[in-house]
Amino acid sequence: MDTGNKISRKGFINWLLGTSLGATVVAALYPVFRYVLPPEVAEAPTNRVLAGKLSELPPNSGKIFRFGAKPGILVRTQGGEVRAFSGICTHLNCTVQYRADFQHIWCACHNGHYDLQGKNIQGPPPRPLETYKVDIVGDDIYVTRGA
Amino acid sequence: MKLIEKLWQALDERYELQPLVDFAKQKAVPRHRHDWMYYFGGLTLFFFLIQVATGILLLLYYRPTAEAAFESVQFIMTRVPFGWLIRSIHSWSANLMIASAFIHMFTVYFAGAYVKPRELTWWTGVALLLLALGFGFSGYLLPWNELAFFATRVGTDMVSKVPFIGHWLLRVLRGGEDVTGATLTRFFGIHVAVLPMISTFLILLHLAFIQRQGMHEPQEEPKLPPRPFFPNFVLREFMVWLVGLALLAALAAFFPWELGKKADPFAPAPAGIKPEWYFLFMFETLKLLPAKVLGIEGEILGLAAFSVGGLFWFLAPLWDRKRVRGEKSLFALVVGWGVVLYIAAFTALSYLGVFQ
Known part of the structure; x- marks a missing residue:
């Protein structure tokens, strides 16, 4: 474009071609960009699951259970109490396990430790594990998220 | 002989090839006490070519789904000849x-050697080394074994710590919120199409x-x-490749790569899990960092430090002013x-x- 109030023919053509090219590139890239990002899969929210049987969980042991698409961990303390937490380490997303020799929850990936309240007590995990509510009906252990 | 000469003449007549031959005859490589280091770029290229060839062969049997990947690698290792x-x-x-x-x-x-005029x-x-690490990371998941599964969970979770776009990047890499068959399919595409394409382009540019x-x-x-490039340097480079091939063959034959256990998304991470040796220094550092450092989460601080350090290393041609002037740089050495x-x-x- 020139400095006067008139637009030169060449400047106008260049502007037209430039914006058209830009628009074509954007029009081609936008679907690609959206395609690469996976669609949100609507999952039926799982709030309560049958996590295991009391008879299969002796004192001082733990078990990973499915909570929807994510792992959860059931822990039966030395005293026989059953507790449930998210099974995902708050550090870098590994799945934790119950260590009978430590008598608490441990993550193998970066040596993170959690106590039996799910609180991070040693190693790199920055936050406690999410705690779930446990209901025992007969021999069945039901775990409920949130409240 | 006659036939080859005739063929050469016919091609030269059409494409003017003689100047290329003259050029190759003149090309020379410097000679000095440390000229052994010139062979390692070529050796890296040699291993890359082996990767392309064996990768194509693996493609004939490999199946990139969570249900079939492990079994297909098992099939390759136990049933397919060689x-x-x-x-x-x-x-x-x-x-x-x-x-x-x-x-x-x-x-x-x-x-x-990185200073002006060789910054690019x-x-x-x-960038090629980072791509090689990307090849390693994406290829590691493909057998869909236990170690690979958790390595990918950890590695992709690190990406989610990137400010602002972290979660978006996580979803793009994993093909969803979690590491699933969708991640495997994505990593397969990245490993066999995206990275080879970019790497080939960058190697040619390099x-x-x-x-x-x-x-x-x-x-x-x-x-x-100086040493003539052809045939002296080329033959020496081939000797280095031959040594590389011998080492590779010995390692592959005497220490066959293990497959491990099939990944189970609902099993805890196994004790003693660790990444490939080239990620170990980062892995151990992340293990040592406490939960909070000055109120910031340890792993975020660690990953930020690695990113800044890596960037600093990358930008060496810009901050190293002494070597540009031909002086020794104590700082760069340290x-x-x-x-x-x-x-x-x-x-x-x-x-x-020591870190256990």
Whole structure:
């Protein structure tokens, strides 16, 4: 474009071609960009699951259970109490396990430790594990998220 | 003989090939006390070519789904004739390629070869090393075994710590919120199509820069008459490749790569889990960092430090003003040895089990 109030023919053509090219590139890239990002899969929210049987969980042991698409961990303390937490380490997303020799929850990936309240007590995990509510009906252990 | 000569004449007549031959005859490589380091770029390229060849062979049987991947690799290793060898070579060659690329990078660094006018050679080279690590990370998941599954969970979770776009990147990499079959399919596409395409382009660019500018020569070295590229240097490079091939064959045959256990998304991470040796120094550092440092989460601080450190290393041609002027740079030397010692010490201590 020139400095006067008139637009030169060449400047106008260049502007037209430039914006058209830009628009074509954007029009081609936008679907690609959206395609690469996976669609949100609507999952039926799982709030309560049958996590295991009391008879299969002796004192001082733990078990990973499915909570929807994510792992959860059931822990039966030395005293026989059953507790449930998210099974995902708050550090870098590994799945934790119950260590009978430590008598608490441990993550193998970066040596993170959690106590039996799910609180991070040693190693790199920055936050406690999410705690779930446990209901025992007969021999069945039901775990409920949130409240 | 006649026939070959005639063919050459016919081609030369049409495409004017003689100038290329004249050029190749004139091309020479500098000779000095440290000219052994010129062979490591070529050796890295050799292992890359092996990767391409064995990768294509693995593609004939490999199936990239969560249900079939592990079994298909098992099939390759137990039923396909020489399948164990092809897969073992692919895994070992990947490791040797990365080792060779690291040696190449550090020799270039200590020789100060990255300064003007070779900034772009350095940058394409560092980018190629990052791509090699990307190959390693994406290829590691493909057998869909237990170690790979958690390595991918951890590695992709690190990406989610990137400010603002972290979660978006996580979803793009994983093909959803979690590491699933969707992640495997994505990593497969990245491993066999996206990364090879970008790498091939960058390798050609990297070689073109070297071709245009010639090899870097350390200034303080006594000058010897240069070595003709063809056939002297080429034959020497082939000797190095032969040594590389012998080492590779020995490793692949005597230490066949293991497959491990099939990944189970609902099993805890196994005790003793650790990544490939080239990620060990980062892995051990992340293990040592406490939950909070000055109120910031330890792993975020660690990952930020690695990113800043990596960027600083990448930008060496810009901050190293002394070597541009042909002077010795004590600072660059200290940085270089600091990095080498840190990586070597953490890797060695990790193998010795000091961090457990």
